[in-house]
Amino acid sequence: MQKGHKALSQEQLEELFRTLKARFEKNMNRHEGIEWADVQGKLEGNAEKLWSLKEMEETGGEPDVVGHDQETGAYIFFDCSPESPKGRRSVCYDREALESRKKHKPENSAIDMATNMGIELLTEDQYRELQKLGNFDRKTSSWVQTPANIRKLGGALFCDRRYDTIFLYHNGADSYYGARGFRGSLRV
Structure with missing residues (x-):
């Protein structure tokens, strides 16, 4: 455990x-x-x-x-919450991003929270699969697993659904917003 x-x-x-x-x-x-x-x-x-x-x-x-x-x-x-889980918003991407912030640090990071919960962030493909089951993140966005080459350069990826389309975006891994959280997956 x-x-x-x-x-x-x-x-x-x-x-x-x-x-x-x-x-x-x-x-x-x-x-x-x-x-x-x-x-x-x-x-x-x-x-x-x-x-x-x-x-x-x-x-x-x-x-x-x-x-x-x-x-x-x-x-x-x-x-499967309609919007990115409320209790997991306002977090940057990972511990490295959290520690790099000099001012206004968020309380936690998506990767740390997911690890502590025993779950994994959705991948982009999983996020797109989820969107086939309903309309999710129409007002919020969710961090998704980010490839190492992007993360190495300081970036991280997130997705949302707008205009009946699933968008994949990038941002600095140290950014955080009240409307951005993360969705997780668990295999049992």
């Missing part, structure tokens, strides 16, 4: 399962051909992944199943 991860109480587990199941049943278009009982069976007894899902939920991510990896058997969860 990641540092700081805690086991959930029985009450927290029951509440999390109720929330996840209700969201799963309400949004069947995100996971056609997948049964909730199979997902729950995979989650039960996996304290680390359950803790990560609770963190995703508590920071406003509204995690939901968006796929099933046939090779590994893993179920794939993405943050």
